[in-house]
Amino acid sequence: MSFLQAILDNINYIGGVALFLIGLHTVVTHSNLIKRIMGVNIMGSGVFLFFIAIGNVKDGEPPIIRIGEDVFIYINPLPSVLILTGIVVVVSITVYSLALAIRIYQTYGTIDQKEISRIISEESDEY
Numbered sequence: 001m002s003f004l005q006a007i008l009d010n011i012n013y014i015g016g017v018a019l020f021l022i023g024l025h026t027v028v029t030h031s032n033l034i035k036r037i038m039g040v041n042i043m044g045s046g047v048f049l050f051f052i053a054i055g056n057v058k059d060g061e062p063p064i065i066r067i068g069e070d071v072f073i074y075i076n077p078l079p080s081v082l083i084l085t086g087i088v089v090v091v092s093i094t095v096y097s098l099a100l101a102i103r104i105y106q107t108y109g110t111i112d113q114k115e116i117s118r119i120i121s122e123e124s125d126e127y
Helices: 003-009 011-029 033-055 078-108 113-126
Strands: none
Touching: 003 011, 011 033, 033 078, 078 113
């Protein structure tokens, strides 16, 4: 098996890991809270793609039993079901994070984490 063939056979895994790493890079390197929230969403998408890739079986059929047809290789439906729960969790975290970002903006007038830290340190020095 050539290197290129190995990459093509595992492209879904590589894509999931790449999305996760792009999101992680965004969370770690940006101080803007909205960009960090977007990074968390990208990380979640990478995890979803990885779980879907794990559940896929080569030459597998959807797990729908049809009368009169003999299919013995089915795709695992459990990762797909778990992804539905994961989507709800990621959407909930996103909504909560955006609500917090709005409240932080109303309080400090910025959503840049470095600027917020500076403002908080100046306020604590005054007391």
